[in-house]
Amino acid sequence: MAKRTILSYPDPRLHTVAKPVQGVDARIKTLVADMLETMYDAAGIGLAATQVDVHERLVVIDTSEERNAPLVLINPEIVWASDEKVLNEEGCLSVPGIYDGVERSTSVRVTALDADGNPQTIEAEGLLAVCIQHELDHLLGKVFVEYLSPLKRNRIKSKLLKQQREDQKIDSREGRR
Numbered sequence: 608m609a610k611r612t613i614l615s616y617p618d619p620r621l622h623t624v625a626k627p628v629q630g631v632d633a634r635i636k637t638l639v640a641d642m643l644e645t646m647y648d649a650a651g652i653g654l655a656a657t658q659v660d661v662h663e664r665l666v667v668i669d670t671s672e673e674r675n676a677p678l679v680l681i682n683p684e685i686v687w688a689s690d691e692k693v694l695n696e697e698g699c700l701s702v703p704g705i706y707d708g709v710e711r712s713t714s715v716r717v718t719a720l721d722a723d724g725n726p727q728t729i730e731a732e733g734l735l736a737v738c739i740q741h742e743l744d745h746l747l748g749k750v751f752v753e754y755l756s757p758l759k760r761n762r763i764k765s766k767l768l769k770q771q772r773e774d775q776k777i778d779s780r781e782g783r784r
Contacts, residue, residue: 608640610648611659615771616702617764622748623662625655628681631724635665635681639722642667643677651700653738655745658701666742670734678729683719683743686728688712695737697751705763709754711740 614621628635638661646654646667656665668678691713698706714732717739721727731739741751752760 608637608644611641611645613645613649613654613658613700614660616699616750616752616767618701620660620662621657621701621745621750623657624748625657625662625664625746628663628665628720631681631720631722635663636722638663638665639667639679643669646700647674649700652734653742654700655742657745657748664746666739666746668735668738668742670738678735679722680717680719680729680739680742681721681724683717683739683746685715685740685743686718687716688740689714693737697737697741699741699751701745701750702752702763702767705752705767707752707755707759709741709751711737715739717743 638656642654642656642659642665645659646652646669652670653666653668656663664682666680666683668680669676689712692710693713694708694710696706697709713736714730715736717729717731719727719729729739744751752763755763
């Protein structure tokens with residue numbers, strides 16, 4: 608297993624639409640393990656392959672308190688979503704330190720392959736339903752801040768770009784020592 612680098616908004620690669628996984632092989636199993644390690648290390652509850660610059664339809668999720676119930680969704684598709692919506696405060700590993708309200712369906716049904724390539728259907732509600740919708744947005748090249756007003760989105764983009772520039776300055780100063 609190896610920790611992967613998580614792309615940060617507004618990196619244009621986050622807007623790449625993911626292609627279907629062609630088969631669950633050793634490469635995909637390694638990617639799943641790497642993504643789980645990366646997600647747990649970053650204290651996240653979900654991670655899409657797009658966020659680690661792999662543009663295939665794969666997400667990992669773990670909303671359990673104990674952080675020991677990973678859910679792997681390969682080629683996931685939402686086949687049903689409730690009409691009932693809820694406004695939740697969301698954050699994202701690709702948009703560090705930013706949280707804002709996004710309206711999502713309260714329940715979803717998803718079909719996908721599991722980590723071994725077996726078909727599965729997941730009925731989810733609450734936090735898991737929200738997390739699935741959030742991660743599947745990544746596979747479509749969409750980041751949660753795109754649900755926000757243009758003004759909020761531009762403020763977030765400016766703040767994160769400024770932070771990235773400051774981080775690069777620090778990295779370059781430390782590299783000269």
